[in-house]
Amino acid sequence: MTEPTPRKATLTSSLQKLIRSFGYAFKGIGYAIATQLNFRLHLVAMLAAVMLGFALHISANEWQWIMLCITLVLVAELFNTAIETLTDLASPGYNEKAGRIKDLAAGAVVITALFALINGLIIFLPKFLKLMHHVV
Incomplete structure (x- = not known):
C-alpha cells in the first residue's frame, strides 16, 4: 500500500504550477507587445484613456466602463493574435477558409474597438465640451 502524498508537497507543487502558469500568460502578453502593432496601438489608447480619465475626474462608474x-479590446487582440498564429500553423500556405478565419477574428477586434470608442465618446465628449465652454 502506498503512503499518501504529504499535503505540504502537494501545496508546493500546486503553487509552483500556478506561478508557472502566470509566467506563460505574461510570456504571451510579451509576445503580443513585441510582435503586434495593433496591440501596441491599443496600449497607447489605453494610456490616453487613463490619463484623460484622471485629468477630467471621471466618476467611479465611468472608470468601470473605461476599464471594461x-x-x-486587449483580450480581443490577444484572441485575434492566437487565432492568426494557430491558423498560420494549421495552414501555412494560402487557403481561402484560413483567410476567412483571420478576417472574422479581426472583425471581432474592430467591433470591440468601436464599442470602446463609442463609450469613450459618451464619457469624454461632454466633459470636453464643458471644458471648452469654460475656456471660451
Missing part, C-alpha cells in the same frame, strides 16, 4: 472597454 480596455479589457475587452
Whole structure:
C-alpha cells in the first residue's frame, strides 16, 4: 500500500504550477507587445484613456466602463493574435477558409474597438465640451 502524498508537497507543487502558469500568460502578453502593432496601438489608447480619465475626474462608474472597454479590446487582440498564429500553423500556405478565419477574428477586434470608442465618446465628449465652454 502506498503512503499518501504529504499535503505540504502537494501545496508546493500546486503553487509552483500556478506561478508557472502566470509566467506563460505574461510570456504571451510579451509576445503580443513585441510582435503586434495593433496591440501596441491599443496600449497607447489605453494610456490616453487613463490619463484623460484622471485629468477630467471621471466618476467611479465611468472608470468601470473605461476599464471594461480596455479589457475587452486587449483580450480581443490577444484572441485575434492566437487565432492568426494557430491558423498560420494549421495552414501555412494560402487557403481561402484560413483567410476567412483571420478576417472574422479581426472583425471581432474592430467591433470591440468601436464599442470602446463609442463609450469613450459618451464619457469624454461632454466633459470636453464643458471644458471648452469654460475656456471660451
